[in-house]
Amino acid sequence: MDRIIKRRGVRVALCWLPVLLFVFLTPGLSVCAAETTVNAAEPEYGSLDEIAGKKIGMITGFDTVLKGALDHENTFVYYPTATDSVTALRAGRVDAVCLDEPVARLAVHANEGICIMPDTVAEAEYGIVFPKNSPFLESFNTVIKQFWEDGTIEALENKWMDGDEEEKSLIRQDWEGKNGTIRYYHDATYNPMCYIGKGGESAGYDLDLVLMAAKELDLKVEMSICDFDALVPAIQSGKADIASGCMDITEEKKKYVDFSDPYCKSAVVLLVRDRGVRESAGGFWEGLRQSFYSTFIEENRWQMILDGLGITVLISVLSGIFGLLMGFGLCMLRRMKQKPVRLGAAAYIRLVQGMPIVVFLMILFYIIFGSVDVSGIVVAVIGFSINFSAYTSEMIRNGLDTVEKGQSEAAFAMGYTRSQTFWKIVFPQAAMRFLPVLKGEFISMVKMTSVVGYIAVQDLTKVSDIIRSHTMDAFFPLIATAVIYFAIANLMTGALSYAEHSIDPKRRKREVKGVEPR
Amino acid sequence: MIQISHLRKEYASVTPLKDISAEIKKGEVISIIGPSGTGKSTLLRCINLLETPTGGEIVIDGETITDKKCRIHLVRRKMGMVFQGFHLFSHMTIIENIMAGPVDLLHKPRQEAYERGMELLRMVGLADKALAFADELSGGQKQRAAIARTLSMEPEIILFDEPTSALDPTMVGEVLAVIRTLAGQGLTMLIVTHEMKFARDVSTRIFYMDQGEIYEDGTPEQIFEHPRRERTRQFIRRLKVFTASINSRDFDFIGMNSQIEEYGRRHLIPQKIIYHFQEIFEELCVQILLPVLPEDVSIQLTAAYSQEESCIQLRVQYNGSAFDPSDCDNPTALALVKYASKKLEYLGYSAEDGMNTVVLTIEE
Numbered sequence: 001m002d003r004i005i006k007r008r009g010v011r012v013a014l015c016w017l018p019v020l021l022f023v024f025l026t027p028g029l030s031v032c033a034a035e036t037t038v039n040a041a042e043p044e045y046g047s048l049d050e051i052a053g054k055k056i057g058m059i060t061g062f063d064t065v066l067k068g069a070l071d072h073e074n075t076f077v078y079y080p081t082a083t084d085s086v087t088a089l090r091a092g093r094v095d096a097v098c099l100d101e102p103v104a105r106l107a108v109h110a111n112e113g114i115c116i117m118p119d120t121v122a123e124a125e126y127g128i129v130f131p132k133n134s135p136f137l138e139s140f141n142t143v144i145k146q147f148w149e150d151g152t153i154e155a156l157e158n159k160w161m162d163g164d165e166e167e168k169s170l171i172r173q174d175w176e177g178k179n180g181t182i183r184y185y186h187d188a189t190y191n192p193m194c195y196i197g198k199g200g201e202s203a204g205y206d207l208d209l210v211l212m213a214a215k216e217l218d219l220k221v222e223m224s225i226c227d228f229d230a231l232v233p234a235i236q237s238g239k240a241d242i243a244s245g246c247m248d249i250t251e252e253k254k255k256y257v258d259f260s261d262p263y264c265k266s267a268v269v270l271l272v273r274d275r276g277v278r279e280s281a282g283g284f285w286e287g288l289r290q291s292f293y294s295t296f297i298e299e300n301r302w303q304m305i306l307d308g309l310g311i312t313v314l315i316s317v318l319s320g321i322f323g324l325l326m327g328f329g330l331c332m333l334r335r336m337k338q339k340p341v342r343l344g345a346a347a348y349i350r351l352v353q354g355m356p357i358v359v360f361l362m363i364l365f366y367i368i369f370g371s372v373d374v375s376g377i378v379v380a381v382i383g384f385s386i387n388f389s390a391y392t393s394e395m396i397r398n399g400l401d402t403v404e405k406g407q408s409e410a411a412f413a414m415g416y417t418r419s420q421t422f423w424k425i426v427f428p429q430a431a432m433r434f435l436p437v438l439k440g441e442f443i444s445m446v447k448m449t450s451v452v453g454y455i456a457v458q459d460l461t462k463v464s465d466i467i468r469s470h471t472m473d474a475f476f477p478l479i480a481t482a483v484i485y486f487a488i489a490n491l492m493t494g495a496l497s498y499a500e501h502s503i504d505p506k507r508r509k510r511e512v513k514g515v516e517p518r
Numbered sequence: 519m520i521q522i523s524h525l526r527k528e529y530a531s532v533t534p535l536k537d538i539s540a541e542i543k544k545g546e547v548i549s550i551i552g553p554s555g556t557g558k559s560t561l562l563r564c565i566n567l568l569e570t571p572t573g574g575e576i577v578i579d580g581e582t583i584t585d586k587k588c589r590i591h592l593v594r595r596k597m598g599m600v601f602q603g604f605h606l607f608s609h610m611t612i613i614e615n616i617m618a619g620p621v622d623l624l625h626k627p628r629q630e631a632y633e634r635g636m637e638l639l640r641m642v643g644l645a646d647k648a649l650a651f652a653d654e655l656s657g658g659q660k661q662r663a664a665i666a667r668t669l670s671m672e673p674e675i676i677l678f679d680e681p682t683s684a685l686d687p688t689m690v691g692e693v694l695a696v697i698r699t700l701a702g703q704g705l706t707m708l709i710v711t712h713e714m715k716f717a718r719d720v721s722t723r724i725f726y727m728d729q730g731e732i733y734e735d736g737t738p739e740q741i742f743e744h745p746r747r748e749r750t751r752q753f754i755r756r757l758k759v760f761t762a763s764i765n766s767r768d769f770d771f772i773g774m775n776s777q778i779e780e781y782g783r784r785h786l787i788p789q790k791i792i793y794h795f796q797e798i799f800e801e802l803c804v805q806i807l808l809p810v811l812p813e814d815v816s817i818q819l820t821a822a823y824s825q826e827e828s829c830i831q832l833r834v835q836y837n838g839s840a841f842d843p844s845d846c847d848n849p850t851a852l853a854l855v856k857y858a859s860k861k862l863e864y865l866g867y868s869a870e871d872g873m874n875t876v877v878l879t880i881e882e
Contacts, residue, residue, distance in 0.1 A: 406604075410605035410606075412568060
């Protein structure tokens with residue numbers, strides 16, 4: 001027995017080995033903003049002509065501008081967040097990254113080895129996004145015009161782009177809101193324009209501006225964080241009344257939504273690698289310590305991570321339970337005698353299995369529940385339950401099919417009714433066979449929940465994105481997130497294995513329950 | 519106890535039961551024998567409605583089970599079944615298998631079910647396997663456990679569906695011994711089996727089934743000693759029949775030889791008998807008969823092998839004019855034929871169909 005326990009210990013330890021390797025190897029990649037000797041920047045590519053024909057990374061939305069500015073054919077690579085594109089630049093995957101100037105400046109500050117190319121790509125103007133024919137558009141434009149004239153814009157720029165960290169917090173909503181409430185969706189990965197600041201509070205130039213305008217108009221603002229890519233769909237579907245996130249005013253977007261007059265004039269620039277920077281001082285451990293501090297400790301970010309983790313676990317567990325129940329129901333429908341019912345269930349499974357979960361979630365959130373005020377978490381649970389049910393029903397069905405017909409015939413012959421036979425004889429045997437597969441499917445669903453950021457839910461992955469965009473440290477938060485996912489996936493696997501073992505009759509103690517042996 | 523009238527079961531392509539009528543009294547032990555594929559198992563499975571009959575009526579203990587309104591699970595509780603494939607519940611230990619029915623269906627206290635279960639296990643000699651799982655037992659042990667499970671429901675009728683067919687020959691005995699002890703305890707038993715000696719010893723009555731009907735129904739003595747009908751006789755004497763015909767001088771000689779070999783292999787006929795058969799075929803048919811027969815040659819061979827007598831009765835019929843092979847002018851071939859056969863007899867020429875008939879007996 002002792003030996004078994006020991007061996008088990010070894011097995012468990014072996015399981016965690018990859019994590020340790022992971023953790024110790026990665027800081028080698030992670031070069032953090034320790035003290036650096038800064039020379040004058042020596043951009044690898046100094047002008048738009050030099051960059052011709054190279055690979056350029058960006059988040060969506062810059063390609064039209066870039067094509068206008070560059071004479072040559074360039075390859076464009078699209079990244080989900082600005083941070084990711086900067087990471088790619090540093091890792092040498094792309095030769096330049098296209099960003100808005102404020103963001104680029106911050107990235108240069110937080111990461112060594114990159115600088116802004118002297119040539120700018122284009123002037124850019126950011127606008128607040130409104131649905132077509134929004135009643136608010138006119139009034140916001142009036143206020144923005146006034147802000148330009150009375151120096152408010154300039155004050156905002158000073159506050160957010162250069163100012164003291166201490167001052168960077170939003171104005172409080174202390175006005176009455178006589179004219180109602182507007183729902184405001186914003187991106188949160190675009191420091192300093194819109195990001196998560198101290199103590200997990202939303203912050204940034206964009207948000208401050210919207211709040212100040214709302215104050216002028218005496219409107220309350222209800223803020224929600226949303227992926228940049230999903231801002232326009234959120235406006236179109238009516239989930240949001242206004243949205244912003246450093247969004248360039250382009251003719252193309254104007255086809256679908258309206259823009260306010262520009263509230264910020266800036267430039268689109270290219271970030272390139274800086275050849276003038278040498279290896280930083282401080283070394284590996286210092287870098288790791290710094291990263292750990294900025295990812296977890298600073299501004300109590302662990303609190304955000306914990307909340308994100310909670311959301312991930314909540315969505316997974318609820319979807320697991322509902323998905324299993326629905327899957328069981330579906331499986332029963334597929335075993336019915338009536339052909340239309342069977343075909344209906346089969347069609348449902350095909351449909352769900354044939355759709356990427358992200359697309360499915362976005363359809364649910366922005367179209368099906370588009371006009372209903374429902375939390376993204378609820379939609380995520382609905383979406384994942386539906387998705388999970390399609391897979392579990394097939395697994396349960398396969399499990400039931402593997403129980404040979406003789407087992408139920410023997411039960412019938414003894415006088416068991418159909419339902420007694422199913423519950424006492426067939427199902428327990430099927431469960432032993434489908435549980436192991438189900439376990440794997442559940443764990444893969446836990447990991448799949450990392451896409452819920454698309455429907456404005458702040459789960460673990462989204463939180464880590466937000467933190468990365470704030471610290472501009474690309475590697476450490478990613479690795480930390482991976483380790484956390486690994487840990488919860490393992491814990492859940494453990495819990496399910498325990499359940500699986502406890503229903504496996506062969507692992508039970510060999511005794512007859514409720515009986516005095518004689 | 520069981521009345522079956524005009525029972526019929528048909529599938530899209532076959533009709534395993536054509537028209538079965540029988541009356542089975544309480545305490546009768548009936549063995550159902552017959553060639554494979556003649557509906558024996560189907561009949562048994564119709565009696566507890568594991569197969570739904572296409573027509574006819576079955577009445578058990580005054581209850582018409584073929585009636586749609588019948589609550590069949592209640593009838594099944596007093597009618598156990600032992601399967602060829604055992605079908606012990608694989609997620610339960612042996613004792614749990616045996617306790618399941620009484621606890622779940624008869625609502626007996628677990629303690630009582632356990633004690634009765636252990637008693638039954640002792641009876642079938644498996645008390646020490648109470649906590650084992652089915653896949654830890656040998657085939658014979660599984661079947662004995664399955665019988666104990668059937669008995670735990672205290673049935674009045676037990677249906678045995680080829681209980682020893684899936685077993686190694688070494689394990690058949692232990693299972694038959696258990697069934698033997700049950701016979702004569704007042705249980706009504708229907709046993710589908712291929713164990714003739716067992717059927718004869720243990721039964722009070724035998725159904726010989728052939729081609730979807732009860733072809734002959736009688737006491738063991740009558741069926742085994744004095745079968746009244748032809749197919750019963752053939753089956754009881756275990757005649758294995760081989761027929762072939764030669765209609766051309768250029769027939770496939772090698773093919774014919776291998777057909778004879780295959781026939782021997784299939785029925786486990788001693789190799790020596792088959793050698794003799796092949797020799798007779800070559801010398802008699804090819805060397806002696808073919809040269810003297812007319813152009814439109816026709817030779818019919820019918821061989822019947824009896825396991826009990828370990829010999830083949832070979833009947834050779836051929837056309838042409840009257841011709842006794844003993845009169846042929848090929849003494850070597852004739853000598854070989856005579857050497858290979860125990861007895862050679864020319865039965866003469868029938869003017870009716872224009873055929874000569876020779877009968878030979880081939881022994882080891």
